[in-house]
Amino acid sequence: MKLAAYPAFTATAFQSRLAYRNQVWSGVFGELVFMFARIAIWTSVFSTVASDSVDGVTLPQMITYALLAGPVLYWDYSRLLRDVGTAVKSGDIAVYLLKPLLYPAYMLANHTGNFLFDLLTVTVPVAIIIGFTVGLVPPASLFHGLAFLPFWALSFGMLFLLTTILGLAAFWLMTADSLDWFFNSIMTLLAGGIVPLWFFPGWLAAIAGNLPFAWVSYYPAAIYIGQLDPSQALTAFIIGLVWFAVLLGVLLWLWAKARHRLIVQGG
Amino acid sequence: MAIISAQGVEKTFRQPKRQSGLAGAIRSLFSRDYTEVRAVNGISFTIQPGEAVGYLGPNGAGKSTMIKMMTGILVPTAGTLSVLGREPHSNRITNAAEIGVVFGQRSQLWWDLPVRDSFDLNRHIYDIPTPRFAENLTRLTTMLDMGGYIDRPVRQLSLGQRMRAEIAMALLHDPKILFLDEPTIGLDVVAKDVVRKFLAEVNRERGTTIILTTHDLVDIEEICPRLIMVDDGKLLFDGELKHLRSALGSRRRLKLEFGTDPGPITLKTAHLVTDEGAAKHFLLDSEQTSILDVLTELGSGHDLKDVKLEEPDIEEVIRTFYKNKVQAGVAP
Ligand SMILES: Nc1ncnc2c1ncn2[C@@H]1O[C@H](COP(=O)(O)OP(=O)(O)OP(=O)(O)O)[C@@H](O)[C@H]1O
Ligand SMILES: [Mg+2]
Numbered sequence: 001m002k003l004a005a006y007p008a009f010t011a012t013a014f015q016s017r018l019a020y021r022n023q024v025w026s027g028v029f030g031e032l033v034f035m036f037a038r039i040a041i042w043t044s045v046f047s048t049v050a051s052d053s054v055d056g057v058t059l060p061q062m063i064t065y066a067l068l069a070g071p072v073l074y075w076d077y078s079r080l081l082r083d084v085g086t087a088v089k090s091g092d093i094a095v096y097l098l099k100p101l102l103y104p105a106y107m108l109a110n111h112t113g114n115f116l117f118d119l120l121t122v123t124v125p126v127a128i129i130i131g132f133t134v135g136l137v138p139p140a141s142l143f144h145g146l147a148f149l150p151f152w153a154l155s156f157g158m159l160f161l162l163t164t165i166l167g168l169a170a171f172w173l174m175t176a177d178s179l180d181w182f183f184n185s186i187m188t189l190l191a192g193g194i195v196p197l198w199f200f201p202g203w204l205a206a207i208a209g210n211l212p213f214a215w216v217s218y219y220p221a222a223i224y225i226g227q228l229d230p231s232q233a234l235t236a237f238i239i240g241l242v243w244f245a246v247l248l249g250v251l252l253w254l255w256a257k258a259r260h261r262l263i264v265q266g267g
Numbered sequence: 268m269a270i271i272s273a274q275g276v277e278k279t280f281r282q283p284k285r286q287s288g289l290a291g292a293i294r295s296l297f298s299r300d301y302t303e304v305r306a307v308n309g310i311s312f313t314i315q316p317g318e319a320v321g322y323l324g325p326n327g328a329g330k331s332t333m334i335k336m337m338t339g340i341l342v343p344t345a346g347t348l349s350v351l352g353r354e355p356h357s358n359r360i361t362n363a364a365e366i367g368v369v370f371g372q373r374s375q376l377w378w379d380l381p382v383r384d385s386f387d388l389n390r391h392i393y394d395i396p397t398p399r400f401a402e403n404l405t406r407l408t409t410m411l412d413m414g415g416y417i418d419r420p421v422r423q424l425s426l427g428q429r430m431r432a433e434i435a436m437a438l439l440h441d442p443k444i445l446f447l448d449e450p451t452i453g454l455d456v457v458a459k460d461v462v463r464k465f466l467a468e469v470n471r472e473r474g475t476t477i478i479l480t481t482h483d484l485v486d487i488e489e490i491c492p493r494l495i496m497v498d499d500g501k502l503l504f505d506g507e508l509k510h511l512r513s514a515l516g517s518r519r520r521l522k523l524e525f526g527t528d529p530g531p532i533t534l535k536t537a538h539l540v541t542d543e544g545a546a547k548h549f550l551l552d553s554e555q556t557s558i559l560d561v562l563t564e565l566g567s568g569h570d571l572k573d574v575k576l577e578e579p580d581i582e583e584v585i586r587t588f589y590k591n592k593v594q595a596g597v598a599p
Contacts, residue, residue, distance in 0.1 A: 004391050004394070005388070005391035005392045005394075008387070008388055008391040009388070012377060012380060012384065012388055015380065015384070016377065016379040016380060019379045019420065020379075091373075092373065094335075094340050094373075095370075095373060095375050097339070097340045097359065097363075098338060098340060098363055098368050098375070099363055099392055100360045100361075100363040100364045100392065100393065101360075101392055262340070263339075263340055263341055263342050263356055264341075264342055265280065265281065266280060266332075266335070266341055
């Protein structure tokens with residue numbers, strides 16, 4: 001396998017997005033509307049309590065959490081889901097078997113290109129606009145700032161694995177669209193993308209905090225604003241890595257099954 | 268050493284039996300009823316390096332299925348298949364690096380990118396050394412006349428332009444074998460001609476082995492000295508196109524015109540089908556029989572004015588053949 005091909009796919013995915021650069025504006029606008037809606041919600045929640053913090057979190061911290069857990073970490077995975085789902089349904093996935101490459105690795109390279117494009121054209125501009133208009137807080141400490149980076153990488157990998165696994169499931173279910181809806185609901189709740197886990201009832205927080213979705217949004221954002229101390233952060237990271245390994249195993253296993261089905265039943 | 272060898276290759280698909288209507292849909296969720304479709308049924312052939320072989324057959328004959336098995340993306344149900352000395356599906360990646368594949372119905376180019384960028388990605392995928400890539404690119408661009416649109420995004424190309432780009436892309440890594448599944452489908456006469464001339468040249472000058480499926484006999488006439496014809500998964504004919512006629516049992520017609528009606532004539536070399544008196548129509552039973560044989564047998568003394576030998580149109584022959592088959596299938 002030619003490793004140099006994968007960065008080339010990343011560059012290609014990035015470039016393909018340039019062809020549709022008009023969509024950037026709607027992306028930025030959509031995320032801004034979404035952010036300001038959340039900011040309005042949190043502002044009104046905080047205005048109903050007497051102290052300026054809720055569960056030890058201030059409003060600016062909460063807004064920063066919302067930005068990280070939303071646009072930064074839980075970014076647009078649906079493109080990936082759609083790509084995999086369509087390739088499965090149309091049978092185009094066979095074309096990838098004709099080339100000397102590994103399909104999941106190809107998708108990862110592709111996904112990275114889309115991620116970089118969205119980061120530069122949507123996420124960063126939205127963060128800057130929110131930063132200047134509403135205000136964002138810096139990481140809780142140098143440790144939390146540095147720890148955010150590996151958590152961010154893990155979040156990226158986790159979202160990729162979850163989405164690709166779901167996309168490949170189209171092989172057996174043949175309906176990626178309803179899966180998208182289902183996945184989005186699960187993610188909204190369990191990843192802590194809208195409401196952080198510390199506001200959950202204890203039992204639900206305990207469940208959600210141990211499911212892989214929480215590593216997509218909740219843990220990285222919570223680390224950044226200092227909700228976890230170093231030892232908790234380390235434990236969370238290790239559990240996250242275990243989940244990552246498990247999901248990677250699931251993805252490779254599913255891909256092997258899908259490929260088997262493809263070459264035996266012809267799709 | 269054969270570059271491709273198939274021995275009794277079979278492929279059976281299991282299609283879940285679908286019942287119509289809602290009740291049927293629900294029932295089929297529980298019952299495991301399958302219909303078996305034998306798409307390829309005991310096919311054997313060997314292909315030598317440098318050959319160009321046309322694979323012909325009506326819809327559903329199993330052509331695409333055979334191409335998919337040879338390219339390693341489908342596993343045969345039975346039989347042995349060897350491509351470049353390997354079993355294709357169990358050596359998919361190694362195999363993929365040494366073959367080129369074009370599916371007329373399915374694009375392998377990157378839709379949003381200029382053609383050139385798709386080519387460049389292939390350079391990475393197949394790890395083509397830069398100088399060789401540059402040389403191949405120049406050669407293919409010139410031969411297929413792609414200079415005018417190589418920098419345009421694929422989605423803006425016409426079908427003919429896209430097909431030329433697909434074929435060029437499949438050849439950039441100098442594959443030993445080029446598989447094409449209906450490469451001329453949907454092309455106009457000019458584009459078909461460009462593609463045919465190009466493929467014939469690649470086969471002749473670069474020695475690339477070519478296997479192509481088609482419904483168009485002209486493709487075979489112009490590119491492939493050898494023809495493999497299949498129907499209903501079974502091999503019907505393997506040989507040169509010019510021998511197909513006799514293999515399908517179609518005979519040449521001979522028309523003899525006389526100045527005056529010579530009366531009844533019976534010959535050993537040809538048999539009479541219609542007698543219009545001064546004009547008589549014969550069928551030649553054997554491919555070996557020449558007009559001279561017939562005339563020698565006829566001898567002199569007749570007022571023979573004109574001799575006309577009619578080769579049946581091969582398209583016609585095949586059409587008749589397919590039609591007879593369908594009728595035979597309908598009759599009990
Ligand atoms: N994935 C599949 N699952 C079930 N049946 C299949 C599958 N692929 C092909 N078949 C069946 O196998 C038979 C041969 O199909 P194939 O595509 O090889 O035909 P073909 O010769 O390429 O026809 P065409 O000229 O129409 O392209 C057909 O009856 C088809 O319905
Ligand atoms: Mg076909």
